Amino acid sequence: MPKDLFLPHSKPDKFCEVCNTMSTDLYADVILPLPLGDQFTYRVPPEFQASIKVGIRVIVQFGARKFFSALVYRLHTNMPVGSFDIKDIDAVLDQEPIVTQAQLILWEWLVDYYCCTLGEVYKAALPSALKLESQTKISFNPHYDMPVDLSGEEEALLLMLQGHGQANIQDINRFIGKRSAFSTLKILLEKNAILVEEKVEENYRPKTAPFIFLHANVLTESAIAQTLESLKKARKQLTLFEFFLSETLYHAEPKASMEKKELLERSQSGEGILRALIDKNILRTEEIEIGRLDFSHDQEPVIFDLNEAQEVALEQIGQQLRGLKPVLLHGITSSGKTEIYIKLIEEQLAKGNQVLYLVPEIGLTTQLITRMKRAFGDRAGIYHSKFNDAERVEIWFNTLHDKEQSFQLVLGARSAVFLPFRKLGLIIVDEEHENSYKQFDPAPRYHARDVAVVLGQIHHAPVILGTATPSFESYFNAKTGKYALVELTERYKNISLPEMVIADVREATRRKQMKSLLTPELFEQINTALANDEQVILFQNRRGFAPYLQCATCGWIPKCRHCDVSLTYHKHRGAMICHYCGHTESLSGKCGECHSEEIRTRGFGTEKIEEELSLLFPEAKVARMDLDTTRAKKGYERLIYQFENKQIDILVGTQMVTKGLDFDNVSVVGILNADQLLNYPDFRSYERSFQLITQVSGRAGRKNKQGRVVVQTTQPKHPVLHEVVANNFTQLFNRQMAERKLFKYPPYFRLVKIVIKHKNQERLNLAASQLATLLRKNFGFNILGPEYPVISRIQNWFQKEIWVKLERDSKLGQSKKQIMGAVSQIKSMPNHGNLIIHADVDPM
Ligand SMILES: Nc1ncnc2c1ncn2[C@@H]1O[C@H](COP(=O)(O)OP(=O)(O)OP(=O)(O)O)[C@@H](O)[C@H]1O
């Protein structure tokens, strides 16, 4: 916690009671958007001393020629030691802080907990448009109409950008001269005349839209009457004018204007007719600012009444939240958790508070967004990295300032925890068990659920973690009293959970009953569903056609040139693709070793299932949902739409089909290969298998009648499968907890994974064992490794891992210091120049 964040002596030239001196110099410790160190000190030149504040951005030079927008973290008068060449701040970018004190407190927590630097957090937290760097690419916004009142410099810069397409800050400095370049850029950014880094999205909507108003000549009743009279001969103009009046002045809720587009569409008039009315000074047009994320305003908000079980849960949540402990809402699939969240949000918005609603992957929450828009209209904003950066900046400031028109509810993926909330009243973490809450790369390697809990503490805002399949960490916290637990054990409308069958693939193969990839059980269920006009979801966690190819003569398997994995065969694209680096090879049809032509596919992915199903059920419409079919813009939305509207009978997909989907007509769900989940080498694989199978099963039978699920496996007696069938989460939990305790795994112990990478395998081996030896001095038997992970080489980098198990009650901060100390000791050894080492706290 930064104690002297807002210093007593922020004004120099005064006697300072703290250090008993007359201070003349003011210094700023700033955070640079770099993974280096934590803070860097610059001198604040006199002209900026009055305006500088903690939380604003300044431009500083770093290194010989690089400029960055740094964030002021602390102001003081202590001349740094050995600072004869300390540099001046070059420019001040903001008048008011753009980062709040609460945010800085959160950032510091991240630095401590996740072993990262403030620079890394700064980089992750701010939208890129707020972080001008020397390398940042700046371009002209093609949607910007250049007005006449630009300053000479602004205009010159825009013309230059228009001509060059793109420039970086150095080019611009050279063009204008250092000091003024940044202020000019800032003005142009505010005017939305330039774009930073990201390319404009195709569906970029301009911030303004033309609106139609009555002309000043026609503002009285008599003028309107005269105008109507005068238009008698111009029928179409008259119709348009009458329509306009009925929608604005004479509307039940009178308005002054109407959006041009809406007016033309709804009155079914052409541009020419409107133009005529404008030329006659009857109507006029004006550009009006509209929100970029404008939601359908014309719909009535829809908020359902809760049923009895939901009411009880809501009541319990309310009671528990008063204790300010995070609440784990464990409600089975389709129990209506979302409707409970809506009630809680409604209550906060009525109080004028902000609500943060975290979802694992915003791209996969089309249905949820629609529901939130229906309930909260334009009070809901969406924050995610695929958005055009200008929109992200807009939400940033919208969250920071108390504006009249603001998004009180922010729906966002993990990076939304970094928004500058003013009045946070509630945080919801939906599907809290999801792995995608964890950021893998780059640092900070944070878990958004855990950050959300800390964010809640900082703001004294209650936190709800909701799921049908709790993570063992959260359930453990609930069982040990760190979290409160609320349970919801019946489905909305009281439909039973789907009936589950385990189908033995080995037995069916032996009896020659397999229909391609389907056991007779699954085949029958699909047949029945199709006959009843019901829909089917099939889950296989592998995309592509076949996970690998193999030569039937010599056993050769094509592998990636840069990674230690086999190439996945994508039949559709006629290529073999590495899923780790994207390396693509065309299919030669011959063995790379013995040149035999007997190349066989092994295993199966979604592409193959799709193909086989079309042969087995020629009448059915089959579609596939995986990374390959949803990469295109709106690809995911289109599939959801088609499935919702019954244009698809069978949907085959990867994990994407397991996540929170809510369809009325799905009666059958099939899991094609449960073995692949159960056999994955990870201490969490049973926990994950339970989550995935339960979640995807939960898509069946949500609205009308009980659904059916078929789980295909070669291990029909596997205890986890029986726990899934019985929906016996606690049994699995208890069994696994005993093991985790015995083998010192989370949640009993904390894990820190240290990843060491080098392009040279021998160097890697040496460095890794040196590091392990060093760590063993402090942690003894609680060090595992170094070992190669499942994939030992990615993009030509060999990698090894060392795992540190830390006791829960041990001094976490101290242990981490020891770990990071050992890491830097190894890094600084001779010959270890090209070594990459990073630490991942609570790896997933
Ligand atoms: N009180 C209610 N009134 C009307 N419809 C409701 C109500 N509660 C739930 N529903 C509907 O039932 C369906 C399931 O609810 P919801 O999606 O909230 O469940 P969930 O618990 O979030 O499920 P999952 O964990 O599987 O995503 C939805 O279509 C929802 O609109």
Ligand SMILES: [Zn+2]
């Ligand atoms: Zn590769």
